[in-house]
Amino acid sequence: MSNNGNGRTNGSPRIGVYICHCGINIAAKVDVERVTRFAETLPGVVVSKEYKFMCSDPGQELIQKDIREHDLNRIVVASCSPLMHEETFRKATANAGLNPFYFQMANIREHVSWVTKDKDLGTEKAKALVAGAVRRVSLHQALEKKRVDVHPDVLIVGGGIAGIHAALTIANSGRKVLLVEREPTIGGHMAMFDKTFPTLDCAACILTPKMSQVKDHPNITLWSYSEVTKVDGFAGNFTIQVTRKPRYVNEDECVGCMLCIDSCVYKQARVDDEFNQGLSKRKPIYIPFPQATPPVVVIDPETCMQLSKGKCKQLCAEACEKHAIDFNQKEEVIEVQAGAIILATGFKTFNPMRIPEYGYGRYLNVYTSLEVERLVNASGPTGGEVVLRDGSKPKSIAIIHCVGSRDHKTNKYCSRVCCMYSLKLAHLMKERSNAEVYNFYIDMRTPGKGYEEFYDKLLEEGTHFIRGRVAEVTDWALTDAEEGKMIVRVEDTLVGMPRRIPVDMVILSVGLEAQPDADDVRRLFGVSCSKQGWFTERHPKLAPVSTATDGVFLAGACQGPKDIPDTVAQAGAAAAEALAMIDKGFVELEPNTAFIDEEVCSGCKSCIPMCPYTAIKRDDEKKVAVINEALCKGCGTCVATCPSGAAQQNLFLDEQIYEEIEGVLNYV
Amino acid sequence: MSKPKAGFNWFASCGGCEEAVVDLHEAILDVVAAVDIVFWPCAMDFKKDDVRAMRDGEMDVCFINGAIRTSEEEEIAHLLRRKTKIVIAFGSCSHMGGIPGLGNLFTRDEILEHDFTQSFSVVNPEKTYPQEVTKVPEGEVELPRFLDYVRSLNQVIDVDYYLPGCPPPVALLRNAVQAVLSGELPPRGTVLAPDKALCQECPRLDSKPDDLAITEFKRPQEIIIDEEKCLLAQGLLCLGPATRSGCGAPCVNGNMPCTGCLGPTSRVKDYGLSTMTVFASLFESKDEKEIDELVDKIVDPVGSFNRYSLPSTFLHRKANV
Ligand SMILES: Cc1cc2nc3c(=O)[nH]c(=O)nc-3n(C[C@H](O)[C@H](O)[C@H](O)COP(=O)(O)OP(=O)(O)OC[C@H]3O[C@@H](n4cnc5c(N)ncnc54)[C@H](O)[C@@H]3O)c2cc1C
Ligand code: SF4
Ligand code: SF4
Ligand code: SF4
Ligand code: SF4
Ligand code: SF4
Numbered sequence: 001m002s003n004n005g006n007g008r009t010n011g012s013p014r015i016g017v018y019i020c021h022c023g024i025n026i027a028a029k030v031d032v033e034r035v036t037r038f039a040e041t042l043p044g045v046v047v048s049k050e051y052k053f054m055c056s057d058p059g060q061e062l063i064q065k066d067i068r069e070h071d072l073n074r075i076v077v078a079s080c081s082p083l084m085h086e087e088t089f090r091k092a093t094a095n096a097g098l099n100p101f102y103f104q105m106a107n108i109r110e111h112v113s114w115v116t117k118d119k120d121l122g123t124e125k126a127k128a129l130v131a132g133a134v135r136r137v138s139l140h141q142a143l144e145k146k147r148v149d150v151h152p153d154v155l156i157v158g159g160g161i162a163g164i165h166a167a168l169t170i171a172n173s174g175r176k177v178l179l180v181e182r183e184p185t186i187g188g189h190m191a192m193f194d195k196t197f198p199t200l201d202c203a204a205c206i207l208t209p210k211m212s213q214v215k216d217h218p219n220i221t222l223w224s225y226s227e228v229t230k231v232d233g234f235a236g237n238f239t240i241q242v243t244r245k246p247r248y249v250n251e252d253e254c255v256g257c258m259l260c261i262d263s264c265v266y267k268q269a270r271v272d273d274e275f276n277q278g279l280s281k282r283k284p285i286y287i288p289f290p291q292a293t294p295p296v297v298v299i300d301p302e303t304c305m306q307l308s309k310g311k312c313k314q315l316c317a318e319a320c321e322k323h324a325i326d327f328n329q330k331e332e333v334i335e336v337q338a339g340a341i342i343l344a345t346g347f348k349t350f351n352p353m354r355i356p357e358y359g360y361g362r363y364l365n366v367y368t369s370l371e372v373e374r375l376v377n378a379s380g381p382t383g384g385e386v387v388l389r390d391g392s393k394p395k396s397i398a399i400i401h402c403v404g405s406r407d408h409k410t411n412k413y414c415s416r417v418c419c420m421y422s423l424k425l426a427h428l429m430k431e432r433s434n435a436e437v438y439n440f441y442i443d444m445r446t447p448g449k450g451y452e453e454f455y456d457k458l459l460e461e462g463t464h465f466i467r468g469r470v471a472e473v474t475d476w477a478l479t480d481a482e483e484g485k486m487i488v489r490v491e492d493t494l495v496g497m498p499r500r501i502p503v504d505m506v507i508l509s510v511g512l513e514a515q516p517d518a519d520d521v522r523r524l525f526g527v528s529c530s531k532q533g534w535f536t537e538r539h540p541k542l543a544p545v546s547t548a549t550d551g552v553f554l555a556g557a558c559q560g561p562k563d564i565p566d567t568v569a570q571a572g573a574a575a576a577e578a579l580a581m582i583d584k585g586f587v588e589l590e591p592n593t594a595f596i597d598e599e600v601c602s603g604c605k606s607c608i609p610m611c612p613y614t615a616i617k618r619d620d621e622k623k624v625a626v627i628n629e630a631l632c633k634g635c636g637t638c639v640a641t642c643p644s645g646a647a648q649q650n651l652f653l654d655e656q657i658y659e660e661i662e663g664v665l666n667y668v
Numbered sequence: 669m670s671k672p673k674a675g676f677n678w679f680a681s682c683g684g685c686e687e688a689v690v691d692l693h694e695a696i697l698d699v700v701a702a703v704d705i706v707f708w709p710c711a712m713d714f715k716k717d718d719v720r721a722m723r724d725g726e727m728d729v730c731f732i733n734g735a736i737r738t739s740e741e742e743e744i745a746h747l748l749r750r751k752t753k754i755v756i757a758f759g760s761c762s763h764m765g766g767i768p769g770l771g772n773l774f775t776r777d778e779i780l781e782h783d784f785t786q787s788f789s790v791v792n793p794e795k796t797y798p799q800e801v802t803k804v805p806e807g808e809v810e811l812p813r814f815l816d817y818v819r820s821l822n823q824v825i826d827v828d829y830y831l832p833g834c835p836p837p838v839a840l841l842r843n844a845v846q847a848v849l850s851g852e853l854p855p856r857g858t859v860l861a862p863d864k865a866l867c868q869e870c871p872r873l874d875s876k877p878d879d880l881a882i883t884e885f886k887r888p889q890e891i892i893i894d895e896e897k898c899l900l901a902q903g904l905l906c907l908g909p910a911t912r913s914g915c916g917a918p919c920v921n922g923n924m925p926c927t928g929c930l931g932p933t934s935r936v937k938d939y940g941l942s943t944m945t946v947f948a949s950l951f952e953s954k955d956e957k958e959i960d961e962l963v964d965k966i967v968d969p970v971g972s973f974n975r976y977s978l979p980s981t982f983l984h985r986k987a988n989v
Contacts, residue, residue: 643943
């Protein structure tokens with residue numbers, strides 16, 4: 001049978017089989033002893049042993065000792081998923097002087113013990129998988145890993161505090177960063193806040209210096225108003241396509257003087273201001289907020305007269321001394337290279353229309369917390385003054401916790417930050433308006449450094465705390481005192497009775513949700529996400545910022561709800577992981593590449609258009625297909641396509657796969 | 669030295685394979701001169717007993733065409749195996765089950781019921797079925813049993829070599845005879861044809877695009893077929909990329925797509941699967957609905973992709989439920 005090289009098999013198989021208990025993870029549902037005795041009877045098996053934890057040092061040493069003492073030349077470990085420990089056992093195999101690819105893993109944990117109730121059935125299935133692995137490993141061949149240089153640049157997607165912090169960390173180490181932000185400015189949610197819990201430092205004071213550093217840093221390229229539209233390649237060598245939306249303003253020329261905004265033919269601002277959560281208006285040409293970074297205006301093509309109707313006096317362009325306005329700007333698609341990618345795409349807030357009982361959208365003075373963040377913000381729509389929509393000052397304010405969190409009808413999880421920001425808002429509202437503030441909570445969740453102390457402080461400030469999930473916000477007054485107010489109906493579970501609290505203003509502490517396009521983004525970058533859309537880390541405890549795709553890391557709230565301290569810590573960790581990979585200088589590629597057997601290839605060309613990495617060309621002289629091994633990523637597409645069996649793949653040779661299947665089926 | 673002894677036999681097949689032998693034309697005289705034909709029931713009068721009378725291994729080579737469908741065929745296959753040194757499965761039916769192998773799409777009972785009660789030319793209100801043993805005034809008459817399904821020759825006896833094709837191309841037959849005479853035979857189990865697919869020897873290959881993408885399927889009668897351009901590129905289901913060469917591409921040269929009679933190359937275990945995957949891979953659309961619609965355009969998928977090979981696929985047959 002033809003293969004990719006000579007002398008890669010090493011004599012008749014002398015196989016060692018090791019069955020892992022994984023404590024009781026496996027042993028509870030698989031009779032490990034029976035499987036071990038069974039494996040002994042399989043052809044080629046010289047030793048068969050069981051051990052409590054194969055991945056532990058003694059477990060690995062067991063394999064190595066046997067390789068030396070029994071002259072083993074193939075190893076099978078039946079334990080957990082290869083994702084978990086394939087690398088561990090390959091290394092152990094290699095340390096005893098054997099080529100690491102003379103190893104095969106049978107997954108009897110995720111595939112057997114964790115999904116089987118009946119121990120007898122579990123044992124039988126484990127035996128079948130071991131039988132398959134033993135037959136497969138007999139056909140394994142020695143393979144060499146290839147080293148590929150790593151591209152030293154890092155791509156960061158999302159310019160919230162997570163992306164900003166990661167970008168600065170990496171840039172300060174001397175590496176180059178491309179930061180791609182979808183909105184016209186970086187800053188993310190944090191840029192909207194006035195103060196931040198628990199220290200109540202001013203968000204702008206701590207954030208905007210970092211934003212300017214990003215803009216000025218020689219090692220950072222900032223592309224705002226841009227999105228990643230395609231990702232190819234692999235850890236160390238990603239090719240990324242970025243689409244830059246036209247902002248109709250030349251970024252290199254605009255100095256952010258905003259003369260254009262003043263002179264726009266729209267004398268009055270008429271468009272809902274997104275950054276201010278629609279609490280104020282902006283013009284078609286605008287800047288999201290004064291410290292926006294980059295400090296460049298942007299024109300919204302939907303409302304701009306010139307861009308939507310094709311007709312305008314273009315007073316903005318006239319006013320601009322730098323001639324920065326360019327109505328002919330087109331979308332640009334640019335291809336860049338990077339060695340590592342950090343995803344920092346953040347979250348969105350829960351839409352409270354989904355809980356109609358709380359009256360959002362129905363009663364004018366029901367706000368979301370994010371709206372109130374803008375309302376109390378010194379640079380917000382009211383300059384930080386707490387006034388209702390009619391301009392009056394509220395005398396009583398209700399803050400409802402857990403809106404869209406810890407709720408079976410919406411999201412079951414706790415959003416982690418809402419209790420704390422509700423306390424922050426309670427404090428700010430009281431300070432700014434001197435109103436009576438009522439917090440309606442289910443449980444107060446304030447774990448974190450200085451958090452419980454912050455809660456204590458609020459208790460002393462005279463804020464009212466009512467424990468109970470709010471049933472309804474209504475304007476149906478039952479008494480004169482309730483007339484003209486909104487009434488919060490709640491069962492106070494501490495007092496044990498239903499209560500009605502009339503207020504002027506209701507703040508809904510909306511939870512955090514995954515971005516609506518999380519599923520598209522995860523596909524683009526080849527990472528997975530939870531059912532709720534949060535990107536999944538490689539391991540919740542031991543690899544919290546890595547993903548299942550090598551070279552792609554996670555930072556901030558895109559991985560799950562978290563506050564700023566945690567976000568920044570995670571962003572630092574992601575930066576460190578990315579730098580560690582880049583500073584190593586190379587990545588080792590799995591040798592599972594495809595190759596073509598010239599003796600069998602008819603040159604039918606079927607495989608050529610299939611390769612996602614254009615690694616296949618036709619040799620017109622020899623009239624056969626040829627794979628460029630450096631480009632092949634081992635996806636196996638050509639192998640599945642080839643109708644002649646000429647395209648084959650290392651580690652997945654037909655012979656090996658059939659042998660494994662037959663091993664399993666023969667046992668069954 | 670005495671001449672090698674040769675035999676030919678005919679199981680479940682159309683007879684075209686026998687025709688292929690005759691198609692050797694004058695060359696058949698060379699064969700007759702070179703070998704002693706000791707068994708060829710189609711051309712001369714031989715009986716089962718003549719074979720039984722042979723010593724084991726007496727015949728040097730036997731070319732066996734046709735699939736195995738009846739108990740008698742099975743019995744004789746075993747008998748010939750015993751009496752022959754080199755058994756060559758001759759033609760698609762013997763090699764992979766062939767056209768008769770499509771019978772495996774139906775159970776035995778379905779076939780009998782259809783053929784003996786429902787077929788247009790049959791009137792059989794009593795539902796009389798053929799019996800293996802029938803009593804008649806003269807005694808008992810026996811018929812071979814119609815077995816449950818069709819098998820290729822190697823599913824019944826060990827086969828030494830295969831001569832593929834429907835019928836095997838004369839050039840391949842000539843080479844095979846030559847190899848037997850000279851004793852220069854490849855390893856047992858070899859298919860005596862080049863181990864590369866037909867595209868390799870197809871005169872249209874240069875016109876096949878590097879980035880072929882299938883957007884539609886057409887049947888030969890629906891279009892005026894360009895005589896130069898790759899047929900697959902014209903939307904016809906040409907099985908050339910999956911089928912062993914050695915035939916000289918007569919179908920393609922006759923402006924008809926390859927239907928796959930020579931079967932797969934040596935590394936492919938299931939011919940139909942490999943043809944289906946290559947076409948499915950080449951579909952241009954990535955939209956599930958569009959793909960479904962395209963697939964629906966393939967009239968008779970089994971007959972298209974497994975015309976000659978159903979019994980030798982992983983599935984073999986319809987289950988006898
Ligand atoms: C009302 C409210 C008050 C809060 N108050 C506090 C507080 O006082 N203290 C505290 O510690 N925490 C607070 N938090 C939590 C805080 O907002 C988060 O911890 C923090 O914003 C997370 O930062 P991030 O960078 O991960 O995400 P985000 O701030 O959401 O930033 C994500 C960025 O990525 C961009 N982006 C998204 N998708 C893409 C894409 N596909 N391509 C390019 N760019 C993309 C977005 O435009 C955005 O700029 C509060 C949260 C809320 C809702
Ligand atoms: S090797 Fe896998 S199955 Fe065994 S102890 Fe370690 S984690 Fe558990
Ligand atoms: S073109 Fe007209 S509408 Fe548009 S931004 Fe300029 S002045 Fe305003
Ligand atoms: S396995 Fe084949 S299709 Fe996949 S990258 Fe390699 S050459 Fe291309
Ligand atoms: S599909 Fe197979 S036979 Fe056709 S060119 Fe590619 S490798 Fe060769
Ligand atoms: S697909 Fe058919 S017509 Fe096209 S090159 Fe191959 S054999 Fe010839």
